[in-house]
Structure formats: C-alpha cells, structure tokens
Amino acid sequence: MVHTKMNAAVIDTDGKVVVRKIDVPKPGPGEIMVKVGAAAQNPTDWKSIAFGKRTGAVVGCDYTGVIEEIGPDVPAGLWKVGDRASGFVQGSTWPNGAFAEYTVASAEVTIHVPDSWTVESAAHLGAAPLTAIQALWQSHDDLPTPLKPTSTPFPILVYGASSSVGQFVVQFAKLSGLHVIATSSPKNFDLVKSLGADEVFDYHDTEVGKKIKAATGGKLKYAVDNISEHGSSQIISDALSDEGGKVSLLFPYESPRAGISVSSTVAYHLLGKSFDFPFSYTEDPNLT
Template sequence: MAQNKAIVVAKAGDARILDVPYPTLPGDDYMIVKTTAVAINPTDWKHVNFASQLGNENTRVGCDYAGVVQEVGPAVTQYKPGDRVCGFINGCNKFRDTDGAYATYAASKAPVQGRVPKGWSDEQAATLGVSITTVVRSRAVPNTRPPTPRRADPGQDPLLIYGGTTATGIYGIQFAKLSGYTVITTGSPKNHELLKSLGADHVFDYRSPTLVQDIRAAAGDNLSYAWDCHADQASANVCARALNQDGAHYAGLLGGIDRAVKAANPKAKVSVSLGYTSFGEDAWLGALYPASQADFDFAKKFWPLAIDLLDEGKVKPIAIDVNRGGSGLEGVLVGLKELAAGKVSAQKLVYTL
C-alpha cells in the first residue's frame, strides 16, 4: 500500500504532518485521488485555529485540490483511473476524520468534482473547488439564473458581491456577469481595475465612508440581493443597509451574523451559503447543517456547466502564488499562517505536492 501523509489538526492552532493510512472509499460514489496541488481557503486556517470550538481535533485539513484519479467506486461513471480532476473535499470533517485534501492521497465525492479545464495547470485547477461549490450554493448566481447571458440589458437586476477580491468573489463576479446581472462589488482601490476586467460594473472601496450610499446609488436604490464573501459583522452591516428595506435577501458565507443583518434591516431574509451542504451529507461547522439532497443534485448539474465555461475561457482563473514559503505539505503549513495573518489578497496560495 502506498505511503500517505496528511496535515492533521492536533489541537487548536496546532496542525501537523503525520503518517496516515491510505484512504478507503467512504461510499460507492467516491474516488481516490493522488493530489498534485492544493490551495488554501479561509475555512482551512479557521478549522485549525478554532478547532476547540468546532470540535474537529484529530481530523485531516484541506478542501481545495487537483490530482490524478487512482481508483473509483462502483457507482462512479464520469471518471476513471488516470483522469486529471479537481474539486472540493470536506476537510476537517467531524463526522469522518479521514477526509481532507492536504494529503498525498485523498478520497473525494466524484459527482460534485470536476475535470481539470482545458489548458489549465493543476495549480490553477486547485483553486476551483471551494469557490465553484460556494457559487453553486450562494443562490446569488446559478440558482436564480442559468450560467449563460440572459438578455442584453441586465440593469434591472443589480447584485452586490461584497469582498470581490476573495477567491470566491473573483469567480462569483464572473459567473454573475454571465448570468445577466449588473455586478456591484467592493475591494481595495489597487484592485479596482482587476475587478472591472472580470466583469464588475461598479467597484467601491470597502473603507469609503459613503460606501452604503454609493452601493444604493449604483443599484438605483433597488438592491434586493447581497452576497457577502467577507462575512463578518462589519460587512454584514454594510450589505444589510445597502439592501432594500422590504424583503431583500442577504447571503453570507458564515453563520452567526443574523443579528447584525437584522439589526440594520429587520425585514431582510438571511441565508448561509455553505459549500459543505453540496455533498449531500451532514456537515458540522460549530452547528449541524443537515444533508441536503437538493444542494447535492444542483451541484452535480452545475459543475459540468462550470467546467464548460472554463474550457471556453468565459471564466478566468484567479491569480496564484505557488509554493510561498516552500512546497509540499511543509509549505502548506506556512501558507495557512500567511492567510490567517491577512497577507493574501486578489490571489490564492497554491502548493505542489
């Protein structure tokens, strides 16, 4: 059996590289992948640093990966050994401690993964998993529009994506534009031209004292949907105040900020866009998020559509910084600290294994 190493949360703030067993197939629709590249997301360092609150000690870390299929379960028909694939693994899974992408070999759920897009490197493809799956779950983009241009004049449908320079924001802007929205987003001034090049119609400095007024003006005082890719108390407050005051929808990436939204906009509908529910399995992030067959079914349909758009060049890859601080799992440990320290913007840290 091949040797396997993985990054494991020993305790809060302490992630270590350990020898672990070669993975077994958790279900008939899973496959085993030899990872070639992994990327780092905020959820990864938070799972490490807040392990005691989340209850995920002794689990394997990591969500985003690209790699080569080694074996497939009996229900897997879309992939075969030797295929290059990428996607999202439920890292630090309290319910199954063998999950996690930061490993030499990992198990991934085949129906909600993707093949590596044409012309993309494994390092680029490793950035897709969490972002694409979260876009699927956001209901800001694909759940309300097909991922193709809908009409020539999309101005009646403004959409705020707060945190446009996050990885999810960068991909979300592009899918939203393809879906026919007028896209309003936020970012540092140094990244405004980048965000416009991706399709954003209006870009505002998130530190501007007139941010809420600027967003409302750009939306014609008719903003009914905000997707918060930053998701803290401050961003939630801005989104809530920019939204209409009559039944508008706030979608965030973290739970626990309902009060901040409701305090600023009591009538707003609040939802959480967690990619984790797209596996069709129970997920735990400090609270139980029950399995959703609807989320699983939609993710199965959207991933092939997304890969087609990537093949066609209609969605561009995020900029990547490869092997900052070193390669392999040792480099990943450095990258987790870099992201936690806020040293990454408008790009994604990727490590080759």
C-alpha cells in the same frame, strides 16, 4: 505499486499542524481516490483548525490531481483511472483532507480538468466556485443564469468581490447579464473590474453603503455577502432599496432590518454527508 502510507498535514493533540505518516484512505461507495498534485488554501482551512480542534484530522479542502482508484457505485463512464480531477473535501474534520498525498472525494462533486490547465490553476476549482453557485442560485431563486442571461440588466451587489468566492460570484453574475456592483480594497479595484464588475467601491469608506444606494438609484434588491462579518451587514443594509431585498451569506447572521431576507449556504452541503462542524447538519437529499 499499491501505497498504504502517505504524508499528510494533520492536526496534532496541541492543535498545531504537523506532517505525519498516516494510512492512505480508501474510496467508499460513490467515491474516488485522487493522487494530489496541488492543493489550494481557503479561509475555512485555518478556521477549522483554530475552532474545530479535531485531533488526527487532515487539513485542506481544495485539491487537484489524478484518479488512482474508483470506489463502488460510481456511475459508469463518469470517471476512469488516470483522469485529471479537481474538487473539494471537508478538511480539518476527518482523517481525510486535501493537504495530503492522497485524498478521497465524492465522484459526483468533482470536476474534469482539461489537459491545457496547470495544476496550480485547477486546484482552485473546488469549494469557491461551488459556493459562489450556491450563493447566487440556491440562496436566490429568481436570478438569471449564464445559460439564460437576462437581456435587461439589473444591479447585484457583490460584497468582498476580491475574496476567493467573491471573484467567482462576480464572473458568474456578469455572465448572467447582471449589472455588477462590487466592493473591495482600492488595491484590488483593477482585478475586480477585470473579472467583470461594472462599478467598484471601497468598503473602508464610511459612506460606502449610501454611495452604492445612490449609484443604483435606490433600486438594489440583491446582494451576496462573501465576508459576512466586520460590519458587512450594515453596509449592505444601507445599500439596498427602501423596500429591502435578498442577501445570501457565507456565514449566518440576523437580518439587519425589516424587509431584508438573508440565507446562508456552505459548500459542505453538496457532499451529501451529515456533519457536526462548523455547525450541526443532517443530510438533506434535496440538496445533494
């Protein structure tokens, strides 16, 4: 049966989200259409609703489901109808999002889901892990990887380790052989340690930056800031070595002091499309 209409969570003219019947999207070149089985929430969802105010846009980024249609120019053998798939789209910006019965996504920025995974678990394989990969190996160009882990561990600070992206950063960093220093609320210490963190500090502690610096012997030169606000830049600055270091950000801010280089990434870059929210971006083939 061919469906032409679907239910979707849409931004209304007053900025609120409503469920409405809209047209089912059609996959374009290099795209697949997925019947959504589950969707996950991200901070970008509410922020895009609140600040983007795109009337008619479908909300939601992360999804998992089953492929129902394959668009033109998708590489042969990459996907077939009926495959389980997970990924992300730039929700709350276009008339296409994850909080809908169907979504259209990039065929090459989508993950094959094993049959053993539940839809609830698979729905998280979207923006968060890909953003974590960008933060570790796009913003930083000299860190080891899980495929080539270092045999001589050195410290990396994961600020906001219990966040959706932070949890993936901790796991990837540990698999790369790094000594993972993390921050979170005390209630999440056990969670963060279970993911691989070697040491966890309470970011509420007014001396936390200095304590991390002492714990690393003043040798910390790498950090991932998964919060990028509420004073995180100063805490990280206090924790880094006197010589400075590199910090990858989820949201841009100025370097807190001389010797510290900062670089921000956003998963939307991977979709291979220009966009004008949350900032203006023209497609860069080197990133896609």
